[in-house]
Amino acid sequence: MLKEFYTVTTVVNGQSYKRVIEPRMSLCDFLRDELDLTGTHVGCEHGVCGACTILVDGLPVRSCLMLAPHADGADIQTIEGLANEDGELNVLQWAFREKHALQCGFCTPGFLTTITAFLAENPNPDREEVREALSGNTCRCTGYQHIIDAVLLAAETMRADK
Amino acid sequence: MGKKTNRYFGTRQRRNEDPALLTGRGLFVADVHLSNMRHAAFVRSPFASAKINGIDTSAAKKLPGIVAIITAEDLGELGRPTPLVVPPPPIEGLEFNQQTQVPLASKRVRYVGEPVAMVIAETRYLAEDATDVIEVDFEELPTAIDLEKSLHDDAFIVHEDMSSNVAARARQFKGDYAKAAKAAHTVIKRRFTYEHGMAHPMETRGIVAQWDDRVNRLFVWAATQGPSLLRGALAGMMGMNEGDIRVIAPFVGGGFGVKVLYYYPEEMLIPWVAKRLGCAVKWIEDRGEHFVATVQERGQIHDAEIALDKNGMILGVKDTFLHDNGAYNPYGLTVPLNSQCSVLGNYVIPNYDSTMTCVYTNKPIVGPFRGAGRQHGIFVIERLMDIAARELGLDRNEIRRRNYIPHDAFPFNNELIFQDFTVLTYDTGNYEPALDRMLEVIDYKKFIEDEQPNLKAEGRHVGIGIVSYMEGTGIGPYEGAKIQVQSTGRVRVVTGIGTQGQSHFTSFAQIVADHMGVTPEEVDIITGDTDQFYWGAGTFASRGAVVAGNAINEAAEAVAKIALEKGAEHLGCAINDVALEDGHVVTIKDTTKRVPLGELALLANPMRGAVKPGTEPGLEATRFFGPERGTTANGVHGVIVEVDPETMFVNILKYFIVHDCGVIINPMVVDGQIHGGVAQGIGNAFYEKIEFSESGQIQNATLADYLLPTSMEVPDMDVEHIETPSATNRLGIKGVGEAGAIPVAAAFAQAVEDALDLPAKGIELLDIPLSPDALWILTQS
Ligand code: FES
Numbered sequence: 001m002l003k004e005f006y007t008v009t010t011v012v013n014g015q016s017y018k019r020v021i022e023p024r025m026s027l028c029d030f031l032r033d034e035l036d037l038t039g040t041h042v043g044c045e046h047g048v049c050g051a052c053t054i055l056v057d058g059l060p061v062r063s064c065l066m067l068a069p070h071a072d073g074a075d076i077q078t079i080e081g082l083a084n085e086d087g088e089l090n091v092l093q094w095a096f097r098e099k100h101a102l103q104c105g106f107c108t109p110g111f112l113t114t115i116t117a118f119l120a121e122n123p124n125p126d127r128e129e130v131r132e133a134l135s136g137n138t139c140r141c142t143g144y145q146h147i148i149d150a151v152l153l154a155a156e157t158m159r160a161d162k
Numbered sequence: 163m164g165k166k167t168n169r170y171f172g173t174r175q176r177r178n179e180d181p182a183l184l185t186g187r188g189l190f191v192a193d194v195h196l197s198n199m200r201h202a203a204f205v206r207s208p209f210a211s212a213k214i215n216g217i218d219t220s221a222a223k224k225l226p227g228i229v230a231i232i233t234a235e236d237l238g239e240l241g242r243p244t245p246l247v248v249p250p251p252p253i254e255g256l257e258f259n260q261q262t263q264v265p266l267a268s269k270r271v272r273y274v275g276e277p278v279a280m281v282i283a284e285t286r287y288l289a290e291d292a293t294d295v296i297e298v299d300f301e302e303l304p305t306a307i308d309l310e311k312s313l314h315d316d317a318f319i320v321h322e323d324m325s326s327n328v329a330a331r332a333r334q335f336k337g338d339y340a341k342a343a344k345a346a347h348t349v350i351k352r353r354f355t356y357e358h359g360m361a362h363p364m365e366t367r368g369i370v371a372q373w374d375d376r377v378n379r380l381f382v383w384a385a386t387q388g389p390s391l392l393r394g395a396l397a398g399m400m401g402m403n404e405g406d407i408r409v410i411a412p413f414v415g416g417g418f419g420v421k422v423l424y425y426y427p428e429e430m431l432i433p434w435v436a437k438r439l440g441c442a443v444k445w446i447e448d449r450g451e452h453f454v455a456t457v458q459e460r461g462q463i464h465d466a467e468i469a470l471d472k473n474g475m476i477l478g479v480k481d482t483f484l485h486d487n488g489a490y491n492p493y494g495l496t497v498p499l500n501s502q503c504s505v506l507g508n509y510v511i512p513n514y515d516s517t518m519t520c521v522y523t524n525k526p527i528v529g530p531f532r533g534a535g536r537q538h539g540i541f542v543i544e545r546l547m548d549i550a551a552r553e554l555g556l557d558r559n560e561i562r563r564r565n566y567i568p569h570d571a572f573p574f575n576n577e578l579i580f581q582d583f584t585v586l587t588y589d590t591g592n593y594e595p596a597l598d599r600m601l602e603v604i605d606y607k608k609f610i611e612d613e614q615p616n617l618k619a620e621g622r623h624v625g626i627g628i629v630s631y632m633e634g635t636g637i638g639p640y641e642g643a644k645i646q647v648q649s650t651g652r653v654r655v656v657t658g659i660g661t662q663g664q665s666h667f668t669s670f671a672q673i674v675a676d677h678m679g680v681t682p683e684e685v686d687i688i689t690g691d692t693d694q695f696y697w698g699a700g701t702f703a704s705r706g707a708v709v710a711g712n713a714i715n716e717a718a719e720a721v722a723k724i725a726l727e728k729g730a731e732h733l734g735c736a737i738n739d740v741a742l743e744d745g746h747v748v749t750i751k752d753t754t755k756r757v758p759l760g761e762l763a764l765l766a767n768p769m770r771g772a773v774k775p776g777t778e779p780g781l782e783a784t785r786f787f788g789p790e791r792g793t794t795a796n797g798v799h800g801v802i803v804e805v806d807p808e809t810m811f812v813n814i815l816k817y818f819i820v821h822d823c824g825v826i827i828n829p830m831v832v833d834g835q836i837h838g839g840v841a842q843g844i845g846n847a848f849y850e851k852i853e854f855s856e857s858g859q860i861q862n863a864t865l866a867d868y869l870l871p872t873s874m875e876v877p878d879m880d881v882e883h884i885e886t887p888s889a890t891n892r893l894g895i896k897g898v899g900e901a902g903a904i905p906v907a908a909a910f911a912q913a914v915e916d917a918l919d920l921p922a923k924g925i926e927l928l929d930i931p932l933s934p935d936a937l938w939i940l941t942q943s
């Protein structure tokens with residue numbers, strides 16, 4: 001039987017949280033309203049735009065499509081956890097700024113998380129691979145060209161740093 | 163006194179706003195959490211046309227967590243029809259039948275999604291639970307959906323107090339078209355239909371309001387392009403003083419026109435109910451609501467003709483068009499007026515005769531969306547030019563070149579009333595160099611003579627499209643700015659406009675940095691808070707950089723002068739011997755003799771002694787700028803496409819833009835604006851269409867069905883800049899916000915026709931959006 005409330009324990013950006021919630025609460029609402037991590041944005045709530053993408057155990061997940069109780073025990077990373085430890089922009093964030101890969105910035109958290117996972121898999125992508133990797137995220141402002149430029153710059157910089 | 167040099171103005175500068183946005187710290191309206199905050203959800207009409215016989219909220223009231231359920235009968239004064247946002251223009255003989263919405267419908271609904279009741283609950287989840295069990299007794303009525311049929315004698319009348327669905331009718335003309343047509347060598351007549359879809363900013367609309375009893379003030383956070391306009395609207399609707407309302411537009415996740423003031427029901431109701439309940443209330447639109455509750459652009463049908471002499475010179479253009487205006491017309495005639503004016507394009511058209519009829523239909527309200535009717539007009543004239551070239555055996559570029567307004571003919575008076583109610587006058591322009599540059603970068607000659615024939619021989623279907631456009635930008639009435647030097651030495655700029663991704667935090671800082679001798683990083687731009695700056699209109703009509711930019715320029719100039727005066731006094735020398743540099747006032751001869759700006763700011767605000775009579779404390783100035791009229795940007799788009807004749811899928815191989823938006827503040831930002839505009843134009847030309855059923859339901863109301871372009875559909879673009887300074891403002895800037903989106907469909911149609919050799923088969927592409935199925939049907943018939 002469906003319980004009225006669930007206890008969810010997760011680690012988000014390295015910090016553990018425990019909350020008692022209704023089973024129907026979506027993971028994006030959980031992060032935003034329960035944990036006050038409002039950097040994860042909600043664009044469609046039906047799994048298409050990718051704005052709400054977060055990393056769950058390292059894999060990109062649309063947090064609008066996942067119920068919060070399913071995140072019990074998960075290790076989550078959100079936009080708030082991407083910067084370097086000293087708070088400076090990480091390489092990908094830096095590259096987004098360098099290449100003007102954001103305008104209104106609303107879609108940006110979803111792009112950054114999606115690309116973080118992508119570059120971990122494919123540190124040396126070509127332009128077409130990047131294009132494909134972004135195709136599940138919608139940006140209404142930039143026309144994507146500068147985002148692709150930024151991903152390539154980030155990949156190149158990360159490779160050089162290694 | 164040191165002369166200002168452009169160190170940052172005109173250069174590529176990284177954005178000041180990025181660090182917050184890249185780390186999840188940017189505050190958007192949905193991120194506003196307040197104590198004692200309630201949540202709203204709306205019951206909306208599921209019918210496009212219906213009578214309301216009753217609303218039963220009794221079951222909903224018993225649900226847990228319900229705070230209030232509001233229907234029309236609770237609204238009192240707020241329940242009246244809202245005023246018009248934009249009044250009708252002063253066009254002679256204009257017929258205008260005003261119909262605006264009430265915040266909650268009580269007797270009739272006229273489009274799917276019209277709000278009927280509002281639930282306030284402890285959480286959004288609980289509020290939505292209640293909307294499910296509110297019973298509205300609707301009695302379905304016939305509908306008026308099809309644009310043309312809605313004018314027929316037997317059409318259903320959307321507004322029962324009217325005798326037809328004509329919302330407005332306006333004729334504007336210059337010269338005598340009939341006479342010109344009689345003398346013409348060739349007259350070409352066609353019917354064009356143009357559907358423009360929805361803006362879909364990635365952030366939907368949203369508003370949070372809080373009533374604070376202790377100070378008797380209303381605090382509002384809204385995803386709006388016009389915070390001061392919203393404050394004025396709320397004051398008017400609620401009978402409050404403007405000064406008792408503070409509207410804050412935080413970071414706004416894209417606007418594209420649909421977040422300007424429309425007297426949206428939710429924007430009126432949330433502040434009102436917050437005041438009534440004495441608490442904070444939040445409403446964030448969901449994407450499903452956005453499809454019906456936010457304004458959209460839609461269809462026009464143009465019956466247009468062009469008269470030419472044998473050399474291809476335009477003698478005149480005539481256009482009669484219908485504009486689908488949806489169920490109400492709060493934004494007046496802005497969109498169709500833009501269409502009417504844009505048909506004139508970049509050309510000398512001595513005789514023009516245009517009549518528009520705006521039609522009420524049972525569909526969501528139409529309002530400006532990037533381009534705001536201009537692309538409809540540009541599509542008509544550019545397609546007419548293509549057909550004329552063909553019929554007269556002229557090259558498509560040659561016919562345009564011959565008819566361009568010559569460089570020395572500016573300012574060029576088009577004798578029509580534009581959306582800002584001034585006479586449409588192009589301030590400056592230089593069209594031929596833009597076309598020449600395009601032919602060079604796209605290598606037109608080589609493509610036509612070599613590449614295309616070779617590819618065709620290989621059985622590939624590749625075509626080119628090159629079109630011109632102009633865009634009226636930077637309209638009044640005014641914007642203002644206050645600039646203050648802080649005791650830290652940082653320069654603080656406040657202005658009344660909102661910002662939705664236009665990089666204002668950076669471009670405006672660049673303007674100020676050069677005047678003040680600081681870096682753009684040392685300039686803080688504050689926008690969209692009516693307590694910080696009282697006056698303003700908003701960010702729309704490609705006007706932010708032009709109008710606010712110039713106000714900021716004037717204010718910066720004034721503050722720089724004050725700083726130099728105070729600095730000279732402090733350093734004991736004449737004002738001509740000092741300059742602003744490196745955050746200091748320095749003596750020109752010896753720049754180590756210097757005083758920091760922050761120290762001067764402190765000195766300018768003394769705690770003892772007196773501020774001299776006739777002067778004011780602080781390093782501070784406020785200035786306003788109101789252009790007499792708008793300024794006209796222009797450009798040329800060129801595209802090469804390949805069409806797969808099996809699937810009719812169109813693949814864009816190359817996209818070039820040569821663009822002239824006057825003097826550029828930050829080329830990186832301009833490129834971004836153009837990329838984004840073109841991407842929306844591509845969606846408009848080929849992917850996006852709102853599918854209405856006969857009963858007025860949107861049949862593709864999810865982002866899985868209504869297709870926004872992704873990275874797979876938007877090609878890389880090459881943007882070239884030409885800078886012809888504007889004559890309407892000292893900085894020489896023209897607006898750029900909408901430019902990218904305007905000519906794309908026209909370029910697309912030309913290129914696809916070319917790729918498939920359609921004219922030879924007697925087929926012309928006269929309807930937008932194209933789509934693989936539309937192309938398939940056309941080519942099979
Ligand atoms: S909000 Fe989750 S995919 Fe759009």
Ligand code: FES
Pocket residue numbers: 101102103104105106107108138139140141142364415416663
């Ligand atoms: S930057 Fe605005 S949606 Fe991507």
